[in-house]
Amino acid sequence: MNSTVISTAIPxxxxxxxQHxxxxxxxxxxxxxxxxxxxxxxxxxxxxxxxxxxxxxxxLEDYALVMFVSPNAVDAMLNRIAEKDWQWPSSVAIAVVGAASRQALLKHGIDEAAVRIISPTNTERTDSETLLEELDLTALRGQKVLIVRADSGRDFFADALLGAQINVQAITAYRRITPIFDESKKQELQTYLNAACAWVVTSSAVLRTLLAWCSQLDQAGAVAKMQQQNLYVPHFRIAEVARELGFKHISLSASGDEKLLLALQSSL
Known part of the structure; x- marks a missing residue:
């Protein structure tokens, strides 16, 4: 179990x-x-x-655009490119949804000085729909677009490109794995649940896992207690799922850790 002493003054x-x-x-x-x-x-x-x-x-140079669905997708592909000691071709544009993916690109040495990077200009709503609005679909017609993704997720972006007569190839580059909910994790979750903490959730799948794990705790009303916790999420779609699952206190920030920090600080 984590040995951190949970604060009761400031959540x-x-x-x-x-972790990484x-x-x-x-x-x-x-x-x-x-x-x-x-x-x-x-x-x-x-x-x-x-x-x-x-x-x-x-x-890679055959593609007009590569779209990364997440920072994990960025890492999965660019780690392989680094192993081959290759450089990203300047002629191949990159599309990402949020600030975290831009930070991941920068970590790999890719910025807009060398490559055109497309992302939603509306930082209050960063998703496939708003990313699609930034693309010149007419110019992309008949060209090849690569989507680097996880083993699960929405097909909206790929379907929209296909509908615009764009050649789309979607490749799974990584998997999301839920940890085993062992006794150590049960004790840890129960400690956090009873301390009324502030929860940062950056994936809607986490919300379902949290409720499923709480249902396995030897504590009456654990699920209801989880639904009363303060959630901080960087995406409106995660907020929508949270509301659907019965969470009551949801703070929505713009994309990026700095925006999450502002939301957490403003709640004090």
Whole structure:
């Protein structure tokens, strides 16, 4: 179990991302004196054997655009490119949804000085629909677009491009894995639940897992108690799912850790 002492004065921030993706937000919170705990609700597993993605990398200059569905998709493809000691071709534009994916690109040395990066200009609503509005679908007609994605998710973006007579190839580059809910995690979750923490949730799947895990706790009313926790989410679609699942206190921020930090600080 995590040995962190949970604050009762200022709500401890529970970050439900994988450990390696949580550190930036942990650092930001530490800078403003906020206590945080990383409680991963999913893990990312890159597909080591992925001949389809390897072939797409070899043929990268054939694509007019590569769309990454998440920072994990960025890492999955660009890690493989780095292994081959290749550079991203400047002629191939990149499309991403949110600020976290832009940060992931920057981590790999890709910025708009070298490559055209397209993302929603409306930072209050970052999703496939708003990303689609930024694209010149007429110019892309008949060209090839690559979508790098997880093993699950919506098909809206691919379907919209296909409807615009654009050649789309979607490749699965990583899997989301839910951790085993063992006794240690049960004790940890129960501690956080009873302390009324602030929960950062960046995936709608986490919400369902939280309720499923709470239903397995040896505590009456654990699910209802979870639904009363304060949630902080960076995407309106996650907020919609939270409301559908019965969560009562939902704070929606714009995309990016800095925006999440502002939302957390403004709630004090």
């Amino acid at each position: 401890t921030v529970i970050i439900t991302r994988p 993706q949580a550190q930036h937000l942990v650092d930001l919170l530490e800078q403003v004196g906020r206590q945080s705990v990383v409680f991963p609700m999913f893990e990312i597993e890159e597909m080591l054997e992925n001949p389809e993605l390897d072939q797409a990398i070899c043929d």
